[in-house]
Amino acid sequence: EAQVTQNPRYLITVTGKKLTVTCSQNMNHEYMSWYRQDPGLGLRQIYYSMNVEVTDKGDVPEGYKVSRKEKRNFPLILESPSPNQTSLYFCASSLRTSGGYEQYFGPGTRLTVT
């Protein structure tokens, strides 16, 4: 089954404790991205990757890191989480194309930083 998986689905942590949220897709997609969703703000793109070893900042990259060492995986790293990073996070993947193509979204990771 074609899918995007995220782990963990729920996480409660404390300020400053490094964490990684994993994202994996099985569709051989080149394009992958991370979003955060906050009430009243919709979804905002954090980072995106056009292919292996190619990453770019989205609209809200501060406080986050990403890496793309393999095509299927795109982990989101919070080196020193803060309470303002409490949010619902989504990973997505897509074929890379000059024409339009749909993004497939993961189920989400709800992060709480105390």
Place this chain on the structure above:
Amino acid sequence: DAKTTQPTSMDCAEGRAANLPCNHSTISGNEYVYWYRQIHSQGPQYIIHGLKNNETNEMASLIITEDRKSSTLILPHATLRDTAVYYCIVRVLTNLSGTYKYIFGTGTRLKVLA
């Protein structure tokens, strides 16, 4: 960056057409318009996308004005299961080598009434 604006909420009677508008007045000629929907806090689900021409698929129709400054998503026969938040998105080119990112609007909460 191109930005989208949508009404905060709309109601629609079951069985009637739901017409959801979106303004994207700063869109560039090669930037695609996408529509997604989100039910509760699940991952957003792709509906349709377009560049210049009107598009139709099994879920919906997308009408894009000739000047491309606005678009309308049409759900032809809304059902209770169409109750969701609908997002209008612009895919924005970020450089000449073809990299792109996605700008989400804040969404329209559609409620389909029995």
